Amino acid sequence: MSAYDEDMALVERYLAGDETAFESLYSRYYDKVFAIARGILLDADEASDAVQEIFTLVYRHLHRFDRRSRFSTWLFRVAVNRSIQESRRNKHRARHVELTETSATITPDEPDAPDPKIQAALAKMSPNDRALLVLFYWEELGLQEIADSLGTNVNAAKTRLYRARERFRALYEEAA
Amino acid sequence: MRKFAPELDQLMWFLAENGSTQAVEEFEGRYPDAKYELARRIALVRRLKSEGKKLHRSTGMPRFHPVEVRRAVPSRRLVFGVAGLSLAALAAATFSLVTFLQPPAPTPVPPAPRVVESPEPSAALRAKPYVAPPVDSADPGVARHLPEQPPAEPKPRYLAPQDLKIDGAPLLSALQLIATQGGIDLTVAPGMPNPEVDFEFERKNTIEMLQDLGRKYAFTAFDQGDGSVLIIPAVDPQTAQKDPAPPTPLEKDPAKGTRRADLAQEP
Numbered sequence: 001m002s003a004y005d006e007d008m009a010l011v012e013r014y015l016a017g018d019e020t021a022f023e024s025l026y027s028r029y030y031d032k033v034f035a036i037a038r039g040i041l042l043d044a045d046e047a048s049d050a051v052q053e054i055f056t057l058v059y060r061h062l063h064r065f066d067r068r069s070r071f072s073t074w075l076f077r078v079a080v081n082r083s084i085q086e087s088r089r090n091k092h093r094a095r096h097v098e099l100t101e102t103s104a105t106i107t108p109d110e111p112d113a114p115d116p117k118i119q120a121a122l123a124k125m126s127p128n129d130r131a132l133l134v135l136f137y138w139e140e141l142g143l144q145e146i147a148d149s150l151g152t153n154v155n156a157a158k159t160r161l162y163r164a165r166e167r168f169r170a171l172y173e174e175a176a
Numbered sequence: 177m178r179k180f181a182p183e184l185d186q187l188m189w190f191l192a193e194n195g196s197t198q199a200v201e202e203f204e205g206r207y208p209d210a211k212y213e214l215a216r217r218i219a220l221v222r223r224l225k226s227e228g229k230k231l232h233r234s235t236g237m238p239r240f241h242p243v244e245v246r247r248a249v250p251s252r253r254l255v256f257g258v259a260g261l262s263l264a265a266l267a268a269a270t271f272s273l274v275t276f277l278q279p280p281a282p283t284p285v286p287p288a289p290r291v292v293e294s295p296e297p298s299a300a301l302r303a304k305p306y307v308a309p310p311v312d313s314a315d316p317g318v319a320r321h322l323p324e325q326p327p328a329e330p331k332p333r334y335l336a337p338q339d340l341k342i343d344g345a346p347l348l349s350a351l352q353l354i355a356t357q358g359g360i361d362l363t364v365a366p367g368m369p370n371p372e373v374d375f376e377f378e379r380k381n382t383i384e385m386l387q388d389l390g391r392k393y394a395f396t397a398f399d400q401g402d403g404s405v406l407i408i409p410a411v412d413p414q415t416a417q418k419d420p421a422p423p424t425p426l427e428k429d430p431a432k433g434t435r436r437a438d439l440a441q442e443p
Binding site (some may be wrong): 022023026027030031034035038039048049052053055056057059060089113114115118119133134137138139162165168169172 | 189217220221223224225226227228229230231237238240241242243245246
């Protein structure tokens with residue numbers, strides 16, 4: 001059974017009243033949704049809260065999923081939109097907290113520590129641009145999936161990705 | 177930062193993201209100038225991708241518990257758009273209200289026509305003097321637009337009936353005498369004949385005297401309405417036919433002597 005079929009089966013089970021099916025969906029996609037939220041919000045605590053809100057939305061509105069796309073694509077769309085909204089809400093606070101955390105607690109010697117230059121460059125970008133980079137480089141989605149997740153077409157997604165990548169490069173080299 | 181052709185730029189990004197070692201070496205052999213730029217992009221993409229993997233690994237999964245979802249904040253563009261529309265609607269409503277409350281603007285009154293006196297009458301004026309069309313006072317449309325009559329003013333001297341008798345005087349001198357007696361300014365156009373005339377008027381005002389003489393001696397007296405009269409040596413043929421010259425004045429024929437003209441019956 002493919003991942004797509006497994007997802008659809010879990011969705012059907014949950015809609016039929018099986019709560020454990022939702023727990024399974026949550027476990028399968030928690031890391032990916034957290035990475036998206038973390039990449040857009042640039043703050044681990046806010047990302048953790050946002051993930052709970054995202055899955056709460058899915059938990060309450062899964063009956064609206066029309067099954068024309070993958071469950072993962074629908075879920076990523078909810079995650080991106082919710083994270084961008086949260087980022088707008090906490091724009092100034094999020095950046096301040098994240099940069100403080102980065103400078104205070106992270107040292108380059110730690111292997112799993114975030115790269116401060118990459119974090120600084122991402123912090124200067126808009127949430128929409130960050131979402132594109134996260135979906136393409138971190139989640140390694142194709143252009144069609146990115147377009148579906150952002151609610152746009154492939155050509156627009158390609159153009160926006162190209163611009164976001166150029167902006168990131170400029171900011172990264174500036175930080176370097 | 178060096179600029180590359182768009183095709184080369186896209187190719188470098190593709191190799192940085194997906195290229196195998198062999199493809200990268202082939203590219204570097206073909207485009208040695210872009211070798212350094214490609215290496216920078218490969219390093220950048222690797223760093224960015226590894227950053228995502230770190231985040232995937234570094235998080236622990238809490239248990240799911242439905243939470244209260246906060247209300248989404250509308251985007252700044254939407255907020256500004258709605259605010260702009262609201263302001264525009266408010267401005268339009270205010271303008272409409274102010275326009276509605278203002279009294280209607282007064283109808284502009286056309287300026288009164290100015291009379292320009294000319295010592296040399298134009299050709300058109302000499303050929304055919306303007307005769308105002310008769311006004312039908314019964315027409316309600318005309319009557320509605322008539323200005324309100326001002327209170328009665330004392331009659332000017334030239335409109336008062338007078339008696340005058342001239343025997344054997346030049347026409348121009350006689351006209352000047354009539355004007356002096358009536359208290360008006362007389363302007364005589366060039367080319368006016370000056371025969372010797374005899375006449376006698378009883379109970380006629382200055383304008384009537386001049387008009388009667390005009391019918392007789394082929395000139396037209398234009399009352400300018402401001403106490404001045406313009407004498408032009410021409411007669412409107414239509415007016416002359418409709419209203420033949422009254423034989424009131426006495427005319428002195430040098431060949432036949434003085435003869436008495438019929439007296440005009442004035443109402």
